[in-house]
Amino acid sequence: MKTSLIRMQAIVIKELLQLKRDKMTFGMVVMIPFVQLLLFAFAINTNIRDIPVGVIDHSQTSLSRILQQTVDATGIVNFTHRYYSVKEGQAAIDSGEVRAVFIIPKDVSQRLVRHPTVGFGLPPSSKEETSRPIAQWLVDGSDSVIAGSIKSLRNMPLAELLDKPANRNTATFEVTLLYNPEQRSVVNIVPGLVAVILTMTMIMFTSAAIVREQERGNMEMLITTPLASLELMIGKIFPYIFIGAIQVSIILGLGYWLFNVPFNGGLIQLALATFLFICASLVLGLVISTIAKSQLQSMQMTVFILLPSILLSGFMFPYEGMPLPAQYISEALPATHFIRLIRGVVLRDVAVIEMSFDMIWLIGFTCFGLLVAAFRFKKTLD
Amino acid sequence: MSNFMSTNATNIDTTDESNEFAISAKKLTRNFGELTAVSALDLNVEKQTIYGFLGPNGSGKTTAIRLLTGLLKPTSGGVDVLGCHLPQEANKLRMKIGYMTQKFSLYDDLTVKENLQFISRIYGLSANEQKSRLSELLSIHQLTSQSQQLAGSMSGGQKQRLALAAAVIHKPKLLFLDEPTSAVDPQNRREFWEQLFDLCDQGTTILVSTHYMDEAERCHKLAILENGIKRADDTPGNLMNNMAAQVIEIGATNLRQIKESLIKLPQVISAAQLGTHLRVLVNKEESNPIALLQQQPCLNVTDKLSIVRPSLEDVFVSCTGQEGPQ
Numbered sequence: 001m002k003t004s005l006i007r008m009q010a011i012v013i014k015e016l017l018q019l020k021r022d023k024m025t026f027g028m029v030v031m032i033p034f035v036q037l038l039l040f041a042f043a044i045n046t047n048i049r050d051i052p053v054g055v056i057d058h059s060q061t062s063l064s065r066i067l068q069q070t071v072d073a074t075g076i077v078n079f080t081h082r083y084y085s086v087k088e089g090q091a092a093i094d095s096g097e098v099r100a101v102f103i104i105p106k107d108v109s110q111r112l113v114r115h116p117t118v119g120f121g122l123p124p125s126s127k128e129e130t131s132r133p134i135a136q137w138l139v140d141g142s143d144s145v146i147a148g149s150i151k152s153l154r155n156m157p158l159a160e161l162l163d164k165p166a167n168r169n170t171a172t173f174e175v176t177l178l179y180n181p182e183q184r185s186v187v188n189i190v191p192g193l194v195a196v197i198l199t200m201t202m203i204m205f206t207s208a209a210i211v212r213e214q215e216r217g218n219m220e221m222l223i224t225t226p227l228a229s230l231e232l233m234i235g236k237i238f239p240y241i242f243i244g245a246i247q248v249s250i251i252l253g254l255g256y257w258l259f260n261v262p263f264n265g266g267l268i269q270l271a272l273a274t275f276l277f278i279c280a281s282l283v284l285g286l287v288i289s290t291i292a293k294s295q296l297q298s299m300q301m302t303v304f305i306l307l308p309s310i311l312l313s314g315f316m317f318p319y320e321g322m323p324l325p326a327q328y329i330s331e332a333l334p335a336t337h338f339i340r341l342i343r344g345v346v347l348r349d350v351a352v353i354e355m356s357f358d359m360i361w362l363i364g365f366t367c368f369g370l371l372v373a374a375f376r377f378k379k380t381l382d
Numbered sequence: 383m384s385n386f387m388s389t390n391a392t393n394i395d396t397t398d399e400s401n402e403f404a405i406s407a408k409k410l411t412r413n414f415g416e417l418t419a420v421s422a423l424d425l426n427v428e429k430q431t432i433y434g435f436l437g438p439n440g441s442g443k444t445t446a447i448r449l450l451t452g453l454l455k456p457t458s459g460g461v462d463v464l465g466c467h468l469p470q471e472a473n474k475l476r477m478k479i480g481y482m483t484q485k486f487s488l489y490d491d492l493t494v495k496e497n498l499q500f501i502s503r504i505y506g507l508s509a510n511e512q513k514s515r516l517s518e519l520l521s522i523h524q525l526t527s528q529s530q531q532l533a534g535s536m537s538g539g540q541k542q543r544l545a546l547a548a549a550v551i552h553k554p555k556l557l558f559l560d561e562p563t564s565a566v567d568p569q570n571r572r573e574f575w576e577q578l579f580d581l582c583d584q585g586t587t588i589l590v591s592t593h594y595m596d597e598a599e600r601c602h603k604l605a606i607l608e609n610g611i612k613r614a615d616d617t618p619g620n621l622m623n624n625m626a627a628q629v630i631e632i633g634a635t636n637l638r639q640i641k642e643s644l645i646k647l648p649q650v651i652s653a654a655q656l657g658t659h660l661r662v663l664v665n666k667e668e669s670n671p672i673a674l675l676q677q678q679p680c681l682n683v684t685d686k687l688s689i690v691r692p693s694l695e696d697v698f699v700s701c702t703g704q705e706g707p708q
């Protein structure tokens with residue numbers, strides 16, 4: 001037992017020395033989370049503003065101009081072009097010059113005064129005359145997020161256009177937004193980014209670990225020693241637990257200072273969730289390492305895991321929106337469970353133990369993976 | 383220079399006195415699919431000797447060593463190494479043997495000292511043992527001044543000394559060396575063999591594979607391997623004396639043509655040019671080989687023929703190449 005510990009310690013020291021000499025990798029440990037956090041946190045935004053749109057004003061009245069200004073004032077769209085016919089407007093959408101065209105009809109003032117929401121106290125009518133919309137949007141609907149933003153303009157209040165007090169409609173439902181009342185995307189993205197970056201670096205480092213020993217011929221020597229495969233595995237992944245911890249601190253620290261991402265949960269809970277995920281990722285990397293024949297192959301397999309971890313884990317698109325088969329795949333990825341855990345801990349201040357399913361899943365994954373890796377490693381010798 | 387080692391070696395020796403052989407293999411066979419890498423190998427290696435495997439590339443030397451170290455499981459047959467029956471007791475054996483691989487297999491990006499520290503930890507040496515053993519090894523293998531140098535930046539000879547130091551760090555009773563001097567100049571090779579004889583003298587049994595004749599000649603005993611089959615097995619001296627051929631040296635001018643025609647004779651095993659001479663191996667059953675050769679029309683009366691003492695290379699040539707094209 002004691003000699004076993006010494007042997008694992010030997011591997012750990014060796015890994016750290018090699019990492020110290022490998023300046024590039026060492027730099028990546030810090031630079032990957034730093035650069036990616038800045039990039040993604042600034043870049044990814046689902047609250048879309050300033051969509052370039054064009055306008056076709058058949059009315060050419062002061063009212064039509066005021067209408068444009070009111071729409072412009074929402075900040076969602078930005079009138080960048082002016083067209084004179086619907087045909088011209090459609091061509092502009094085709095060529096990608098604008099995302100949508102706002103068509104103001106000739107009789108916009110009549111439509112406006114008769115419109116039920118602007119209303120002159122008229123009861124809502126189903127008569128053709130009064131139920132006509134005021135103007136029309138022609139939208140490039142291929143991107144559902146952009147289309148959704150413009151669709152949100154459909155019921156924008158226009159009463160103040162006629163100097164009338166906005167009639168306060170009573171909402172059907174009261175909606176209270178917890179945890180992220182301002183609806184800032186970055187609040188959701190930064191904790192998720194921890195999962196993506198850890199998946200990338202942890203799997204990448206360890207998937208190359210065993211393969212590298214094989215490629216450089218060191219394995220030939222290691223297998224002649226009393227070193228057991230499980231000892232080698234544990235010794236190999238141990239240093240990376242600390243590297244993972246450093247990366248998590250960088251991401252969450254920068255998220256807190258630069259992007260004002262709230263940090264509601266306790267540090268111990270965070271450390272626990274992260275530790276579980278790092279172990280699961282490292283073990284996944286080890287399994288890859290025992291399958292791959294070269295470092296190139298191990299990189300390819302890492303990417304194979306990384307893409308679904310970004311797209312299916314709930315980092316970018318909500319889990320609930322996926323069809324059932326995709327949800328099964330999602331459940332199989334350690335990143336999915338970790339994203340639930342870390343969003344819970346960081347944003348909602350939940351203890352990891354309260355999300356026991358995800359916790360147990362990660363522990364089970366780690367143990368199972370370690371056995372598979374140790375078993376597969378043995379087989380590669382003979 | 384290494385009292386420490388010799389005293390210790392005698393201590394370990396008491397553990398398995400029961401068997402006089404360090405290695406004894408019976409009908410050891412290993413197949414890789416269709417290919418038989420090692421075929422029915424019988425082997426007895428006496429303790430405290432240097433035993434050589436001589437054979438061309440692909441003759442099964444490395445596979446044989448891997449079978450004897452327990453890294454590979456034999457397809458059939460069995461082997462006892464230092465009282466451990468393989469493959470069942472392979473793990474028990476690990477602590478007792480050292481293995482120096484054909485290719486340098488320590489870490490290029492660690493220093494000499496870090497490499498040795500790593501290996502000593504792997505073998506579970508305590509901190510105190512480690513310190514004294516390391517400085518001892520560094521001085522024996524003349525690496526003290528390079529101890530802070532990265533292994534990858536060292537010369538072939540230095541790397542090889544480091545590899546040997548690493549292989550004996552836990553004082554193994556049996557040392558396997560797989561073509562240890564293939565990347566080393568003759569001077570370094572001489573010094574390396576001095577180290578091996580020192581180790582042997584202190585009680586270590588050494589098994590070394592090689593394709594260099596001069597190296598093979600230094601071994602106490604030798605097995606000639608070809609296509610996984612042991613062709614001969616004796617001391618280098620006996621092998622040369624009991625060779626199944628006589629060696630005739632011919633001094634002539636048109637050696638290439640002479641060789642072409644002599645090689646066609648059924649009694650001639652081989653002919654090889656060595657500078658100004660042609661070395662011809664003739665079957666031992668031929669009572670007067672000089673007369674036989676002189677009758678050949680390709681030779682002039684003025685050409686000088688003489689029987690010479692066989693070399694190990696002659697033994698190697700006469701033992702191998704009996705099957706299939708050489």
